[in-house]
Amino acid sequence: MRLYRNLVFATVDALGEIFNEGGYADKVIAKTLKRDKRWGSRDRSFIAETTYDIVRWKRLYSEIAEVKAPYSRENLFRLFAVWATLRGIELPDWKQIEPTPTRRIKGKFDELSKIRKYRESVPDWLDELGVKELGEELWEKELHALNEQAPVILRTNTIKTTKEKLQKELQKEGIETESIAGYPDALRLKERANVFKTEAFKNGFFEVQDASSQKVAEFLEVEPGMRVVDTCAGAGGKTLHLAALMENKGQLVATDIYGNKLKELKRRARRAGAHNIDPREIESSKVIKKLYGSADRVLIDAPCSGLGVLSRNPDAKWKLQPEFMENIKKTQEEILKQYSRIVKDGGKLVYATCSVLPSENQEQVQKFLKSEEGKSFSLKKEEKILSSETGFDGFYMALLEKK
């Protein structure tokens, strides 16, 4: 593989923003890719994938390169040199890249790979937490799976098309996909491609959504004509799926504390042809109180650590802090108690997270069931999805019924 100066420099700039200025990898990469209109799809995937790789393996590569935060430009080039060397790519003789002894890099890699926190590249505190929550063996497997590059999965928008028709449309645009057993609306890309550029996307025939995430809306057992509330709707990944399962019939209230996310939801809903969504920003507790006792179905896709989606969001390893973990658990507990009151008698509630930690998942549900607010609910079923078992995101979902 030949290394192109402008692509490597763009990657190093992106890494500087992520590591030194706290930028979010997805946003920084999206901005970087806008820098040069002449970049083709290969150039763009070089920048995106190399940046994600170095973010993913930050601790391991820093240890090998003997560099520390805050990273000087010279140090960022060192990290890049480690990345290239470990992939067998010949380093160019640019002045920014010092001659790096390949044998030394590989030797250090072999030595550090014996220790999990370096091999899987995680901060000490997170490694300790993972072991405490899942046990040594399961954490090791899960962490390894979460360091793999995530596959690209689409969810067919059944409001507008069928999976078979979508597959043909994409094929016409040069994109090959395959079905996934057990996931009725999902298609997996055989090769990575920028699906957002396709006519099929512009026409609202699909959304990009991980296979595990596609299970959540199904778990809620919605039916056309119901009154459903998606309490932590964000930009609407699951809201849009719920709308499709409800066949656009009934009422789907989508709330979130961030109005800008709901704006994005509205845009996506228009593209998807979903007409039964009523977005409501939670500006005060009144917005939720007004909904008490009114819904057949309630989804709480709770804010969480996001540890189950590390494969698509590897910078969370470095951005998460122990204090955040404590606070988010309190938020989850409060949200469950408050938002469960939206469910009417005989109605159902799904509590879901994209975390693999029992303390954010089954332990929260158990605590809720023992609380005053949870007394009238019973647990119907729950599913713990591990990335090491499915190859998709780590997720948790529980279906509760109100007596």
Ligand SMILES: C[S@@+](CC[C@H](N)C(=O)[O-])C[C@H]1O[C@@H](n2cnc3c(N)ncnc32)[C@H](O)[C@@H]1O
């Ligand atoms: C896991 S994300 C939701 C993802 C979204 N459901 C989807 O499928 O695309 C959690 C969401 O909860 C929102 N949130 C955080 N605290 C909240 C609260 N107290 N009430 C409602 N939403 C909240 C966040 O803004 C975020 O959008």
